[in-house]
Amino acid sequence: MASEGRSAESSPAAAAEAVESAGFVHVVTRADGDALAAGGLLARALADRGTPYQVSVGRTVADRTDRVRDRQPAPDDVAIGIGAIDADVTRLDETDRPATLAALEVVRDLGATPAHDLALAGLVAAGVEPGAGESEWLLEAATERGLVERRPGVAVPTADPVDGLAHTTRVRAPWSGETAATRTALEGLGVDLAAPDAFDADDHRTVASAVALDAVGDDDAAPAAAETIQQVLRPYATPEAPFATIGGYADVLEATARDEPGTGAALAMGHDARRPALDVWREYGRQTHAALEGASTGRYDGLFVVGIDDGPVEAVADVAAAFRSPEPLVLTIGAGEAGLATRDAGTDPLGPVLEAVARELETAGIDGVGYDSTRRRGYLRYDPDVDESTIIQIVRERR
Known part of the structure; x- marks a missing residue:
């Protein structure tokens, strides 16, 4: 059943309190660069404290829910969710704020020093300019330490x-x-x-x-x-980071989170995964641009639809929204999955839209429905036999 996902609490303070005395922490994250960076920041802080942990990445709300429910936790085990989960877990992230910022609060509450380059990359992946708003202190600290330099x-x-x-x-x-x-x-x-x-x-x-x-x-x-x-x-160049710039680091986090989350999680946790991560990123980029090159398109009032035969639907939606779409909202439809992206940060969150679409598909008897979303991006999975016109019509009605 599609569900927006609810948890016991959703705040950095609750997450810090939950993990402080935990014997084991299971971090279950969304499959995007912001959430991956947040999970990596928390994992590094746990490693500094000597607390055993595991990081799992789930593509949809249902995937993450299954990861939590399939575990048989010990009494002192704690599950921390980054992204909606339909289970009784403590959520680190908050609806209107990048998960990376929430993770930074937890890391500081635990007395650990965050990886500045990873945190800045997570913010860029979330659509935040380094140094903007709450991240001003982070950029200043990274600059003072010689970890970033603008060029x-x-x-x-x-x-x-x-x-x-x-x-x-x-x-x-x-x-x-x-x-x-x-x-x-x-x-x-x-x-x-x-x-x-x-x-x-x-x-x-x-x-x-x-x-x-x-x-x-x-x-x-x-x-x-x-x-x-x-x-x-x-860009902000990063002389000591795994990648040449903060924006480039964010690009790799996004690619690995969606296409090979095991490699992405290893990278975010601080392991030597640069080479395999770049391999994933190159193939991800190649597929994205090839798919967009051969795509069919359709324009509706406020919605731009991109149809592809193969390729990462979320990335195609992102690129189309940024560089190709005459409308602020883009729907990319592939074989049994769709991506939704908006370039308008002032629009309503996409979560309710994706949940409504998923529920309508389930009500119609469609199998294999799953979804996930952030404020500006969304992912939908469904039976490949569903006609794309059905998806377009439902999204148009629900957006």
């Missing part, structure tokens, strides 16, 4: 701009998803692509300008692309 360029996870730009899901341009095409686009810029570690500020600035022009000037680009591209320019 010209583009926010990708690798020093190699060809590799980074070809596979990132934070940019959409004519060459996206294709290494050879990306290299061709950059070769005429007068920068030494063979020595990216030697780039100076002018080299980074030259690449960033070309990327911005290509993204905004693409024939298929929506007006929103001009604003969206600003979010990946002038």
